[in-house]
Amino acid sequence: TAFAIMDEGLASEIVIVDINKDKAEGEAMDLSHGASFVKPTVIKAGEYKDTSNSDIVIITAGAPQKPGETRLDLINKNYKIMNSIVPEVVKYSPNSILLVVSNPVDVLTYITYKISGFPKERVIGSGTVLDTSRFKYMLSNHFNVDARNIHTYIMGEHGDSEIATWSITNIAGLDIAEYCSRYCNKCDGNIRYNIHEEVKNAAYEIIKKKGATYYAVALAIRRIVEAILRDENSILTISTLLEGQYGIKDIYMGVPSIVGAAGIKNIVESPLDKEELTALQESAKTLKESLEKALIKEIKS
Structure with a gap:
């Protein structure tokens, strides 16, 4: 970093x-x-x-x-x-x-x-800024398109319960299904599941092969620091406190947020489909349960 x-x-x-x-x-x-x-x-x-x-x-x-x-x-x-x-x-x-x-x-x-x-x-x-980049990289490999021209997010926990926002993923304004039908034609029924699993398990694979992740996470952190120090008002999926957005309260998780010199300026509520919203709320529940167990254990110790 x-x-x-x-x-x-x-x-x-x-x-x-x-x-x-x-x-x-x-x-x-x-x-x-x-x-x-x-x-x-x-x-x-x-x-x-x-x-x-x-x-x-x-x-x-x-x-x-x-x-x-x-x-x-x-x-x-x-x-x-x-x-x-x-x-x-x-x-x-x-x-x-x-x-x-x-x-x-x-x-x-x-x-x-x-x-x-x-x-x-x-x-x-740091939230799911790195996960989002991993997602864009894997989509760019599949579609043979510059990762910077793919617009999408990974949201929720930076971990196993994170969600891929397929419903708002687009390339040049075209949703994934339309882009694939026009220009790709190699999207079988498993492509969404396989790519999402690859994103979720990326860190595990790297840890198994070399012990820890170093470079991409450093670039993700640099990107956040850049947005703050240059007061960019960039939208990044940093981990921030939710206070009712997406029907979630009192937990930090990765969601699209405007980041500038003062830190977090606003949370942007992206229009997720019903299945994604439910999965995001389940991700929040997983984090809350883990936090409560940690706090109870800390009090007892």
């Missing part, structure tokens, strides 16, 4: 804080040695006090996801980590925007929102 932000020239100063101080210092040194190839950026390792008055604080710390583990399996391990990080961040950067990437991102963003006491607009999760 630090590399992606540095390479794009988005920040004038990046501070890396890690419980492993040697690793943080090594990363800062390695990045800094590329100074002559990028726009001027001060990169250093430090303590929480060195992050004072940050515009954005990106939280990526957490227990790694192991092969066979779902993101929701990580809740209790990472709850304690958030409890140690967030108060320190709030202490030194009370006006910052908090961007949570640690998994399970939706539940941990909600927890961060509660611990921080920040307004909901300034507590954001």
Whole structure:
């Protein structure tokens, strides 16, 4: 993430804080040695006090996801980590925007929102921004069309209950069925299921093959940071607090939202079909149940 932000020239100063101080210092040194190839950026390792008055604080710390583990399996391990990080961040950067990437991102963003006491607009999760890019990539492969010209979203949990918004997916204004009948003619009855499953399981495949995901998620985070620092009013499926939208309340999940300098400006309620809306509400229910179990376990411990 630090590399992606540095390479794009988005920040004038990046501070890396890690419980492993040697690793943080090594990363800062390695990045800094590329100074002559990028726009001027001060990169250093430090303590929480060195992050004072940050515009954005990106939280990526957490227990790694192991092969066979779902993101929701990580809740209790990472709850304690958030409890140690967030108060320190709030202490030194009370006006910052908090961007949570640690998994399970939706539940941990909600927890961060509660611990921080920040307004909901300034507590954001990476949500399904990466999942949406994966979806566009897989559709682009199938249709042989630039991924940037495919308009669609993955919504809900960044995890197993996420939904693909097929009803509003379009290429050049044509819905998928029409585009396929005109230009593709290789869309059998399983194509939607297969692509959705491939998107959902993408991280598991990468974790099994190389241990963790690195690059695409860094680009997704960079895209969110870019929208904030440049006040773009971009629509991204970040994880945000729902307060009645889509018939869902009091949970963070990935939905299309307008993102700018103040954080989240508005949630955009996309016109989902009945089946998709029901699936999105079920996704919210899954997240709420996981959050409640984590909170009960934390109180007992």
